[in-house]
Amino acid sequence: MVALYAHAPCGAATKIGMSLAQILDNLVQAKLELKQALLKAGAATKVVCLVHIDRGAEEGKRTYFLSAAEWQLMTRHNPIVPGRRWPAQLAKAAP
Numbered sequence: 382m383v384a385l386y387a388h389a390p391c392g393a394a395t396k397i398g399m400s401l402a403q404i405l406d407n408l409v410q411a412k413l414e415l416k417q418a419l420l421k422a423g424a425a426t427k428v429v430c431l432v433h434i435d436r437g438a439e440e441g442k443r444t445y446f447l448s449a450a451e452w453q454l455m456t457r458h459n460p461i462v463p464g465r466r467w468p469a470q471l472a473k474a475a476p
């Protein structure tokens with residue numbers, strides 16, 4: 382099994398303007414690309430996406446599983462667009 386990790390908040394990602402949604406989307410894309418490459422090489426290895434989130438001094442750091450299938454369902458009609466708030470409906474609803 383391969384575990385792909387992202388972490389948030391990430392100083393480097395923030396510095397280049399990446400949102401958490403973009404980070405998670407990139408993580409899922411990385412999983413899909415890795416799965417394809419592994420299959421091509423004849424290795425049916427399981428790949429999981431994990432996100433390490435620092436919730437501050439009180440709650441500490443926690444690791445969460447990110448379901449690539451659920452993420453794809455959630456973003457299918459609301460694709461992640463760099464530089465745009467996500468989901469788009471929330472951006473429109475905001476005052």
Ligand SMILES: [Zn+2]
Pocket residue numbers: 388390391392393394
């Ligand atoms: Zn970082």
